[in-house]
Amino acid sequence: MEKYNQTVLSEFILTGITDCSELQAPLFGLFLVIYVISVVGSLGVVILTKVDSGLQTPMYFLLRHLAFTDLGYSTTIGPKMLVNFVADQNKIYYFCATQLAFFLEFIISELFILSAMSYDRYVAICNLLLYTFIMSQRACQVLVAVPYLYCTFVSLLVTTKIFNLSFSGYNVIKHFYCDSLPLISLLCSNTREIELIILILAGFNLIFSLLIVLMSYLRILESVLKKNSAEGRRKPFSTCGSHLTVVTVFYRTLTFMYVQPESSHSFDTDKVASIFYTLVIPMLNPLIYSLKNKDVKCALQRMWKKLCNVFS
Numbered sequence: 001m002e003k004y005n006q007t008v009l010s011e012f013i014l015t016g017i018t019d020c021s022e023l024q025a026p027l028f029g030l031f032l033v034i035y036v037i038s039v040v041g042s043l044g045v046v047i048l049t050k051v052d053s054g055l056q057t058p059m060y061f062l063l064r065h066l067a068f069t070d071l072g073y074s075t076t077i078g079p080k081m082l083v084n085f086v087a088d089q090n091k092i093y094y095f096c097a098t099q100l101a102f103f104l105e106f107i108i109s110e111l112f113i114l115s116a117m118s119y120d121r122y123v124a125i126c127n128l129l130l131y132t133f134i135m136s137q138r139a140c141q142v143l144v145a146v147p148y149l150y151c152t153f154v155s156l157l158v159t160t161k162i163f164n165l166s167f168s169g170y171n172v173i174k175h176f177y178c179d180s181l182p183l184i185s186l187l188c189s190n191t192r193e194i195e196l197i198i199l200i201l202a203g204f205n206l207i208f209s210l211l212i213v214l215m216s217y218l219r220i221l222e223s224v225l226k227k228n229s230a231e232g233r234r235k236p237f238s239t240c241g242s243h244l245t246v247v248t249v250f251y252r253t254l255t256f257m258y259v260q261p262e263s264s265h266s267f268d269t270d271k272v273a274s275i276f277y278t279l280v281i282p283m284l285n286p287l288i289y290s291l292k293n294k295d296v297k298c299a300l301q302r303m304w305k306k307l308c309n310v311f312s
Contacts, residue, residue: 012171012178014090017081017271028085034283035078041286042071045296052299058135059124062117063289065144066246069113070282072106077177077278084176096178097163103177104155105148107277108205112147114247115212119143121240122216126223154201161197165189175271177278182270206254213247242292246285253277 017027045067049060076099084090092099123134158180168188175182180198184191220240253276290296 012092012096012173014084014092014176014178015172015174016084016090017176017275024085028082031078031085031279032082034279035074035082038074038078038279038283038286039071041290042067042074042282045286045289046071048296048299048303052302054295054302055299058120058131058140059117060295061140062113062120062143066110066113066117067286069106069110070285073103073110074279074282076102076106081176081279092173092178096173096183097159100162100178100180100183101155101159103179103278104158105151108151108154109147110250111205111209112151113144114243114250115209115216116143116147117243118213118216118247121243122219125220125240154205158194158198158201161194162187165191165194175274177274179270179274206251210251213251217244242289245288245292246281249284250277250281253281 018024046064049055049064049067080092080095080099120135124131127134162180162183165187166189167186170186173179173182173186184194184198187194217240253273290300
């Protein structure tokens with residue numbers, strides 16, 4: 001019977017984004033700016049959709065939770081990554097398991113919240129008369145509560161499975177945060193079960209959420225094509241424009257990460273894709289919804305006037 005080295009690691013070393021010392025300072029400045037913009041933007045969306053009376057609709061309720069998940073996984077990754085640029089050695093202790101669990105929780109939640117937002121757009125365009133009934137407050141709460149509970153289960157399952165296996169003693173993670181695939185490469189136990197679990201869950205999460213998005217937009221497209229006037233066709237697409245942009249960017253990045261050929265798969269390409277969906281996308285989402293959404297821009301103007309009146 002084969003015996004494995006039962007090694008319990010209390011610390012890991014992250015290789016970071018680059019080994020080039022000349023790039024450390026410029027990259028630190030760049031990613032600090034990106035992270036600050038994403039935090040300010042996501043917090044702004046959360047606060048604005050909570051306090052502004054004009055944004056108390058199902059669409060902005062879901063947008064608030066999208067901003068919350070953006071804030072969650074960018075904050076799970078960003079601060080530690082920034083510290084690694086200035087630290088002598090990129091060590092991460094027991095926080096590694098916590099980082100992995102929270103990252104999986106928020107990144108998977110974003111998939112299902114995006115699909116819930118597409119369903120909301122479908123109901124708003126194709127079943128407008130029943131919109132307030134179908135997208136009731138209770139329905140909206142269920143649409144976000146179920147994904148959060150499911151994602152908590154998935155993140156705890158994957159994290160527990162990985163950290164209950166035996167590590168080889170080599171503790172260098174070829175990444176800038178604790179992700180499942182780099183951690184699995186450090187295991188000396190049989191990894192077939194955890195790899196199968198991750199494959200099944202990742203496939204289900206990606207395909208199921210994407211199917212909801214595609215089905216919703218196919219029904220929207222079908223409804224729009226039945227309209228005779230150009231204005232009737234333009235308005236639904238302008239309503240969905242921000243969400244379509246966010247969905248396209250997010251899913252294309254994940255597809256590049258997980259569906260690329262094995263021959264071209266490497267930790268370096270994973271790093272590039274990970275930088276995009278852990279730092280860049282959370283920065284872009286608030287900007288997309290602010291710049292392309294008239295209601296959000298009007299709400300920002302109202303809040304700015306209130307703040308000016310308070311301090312004047």
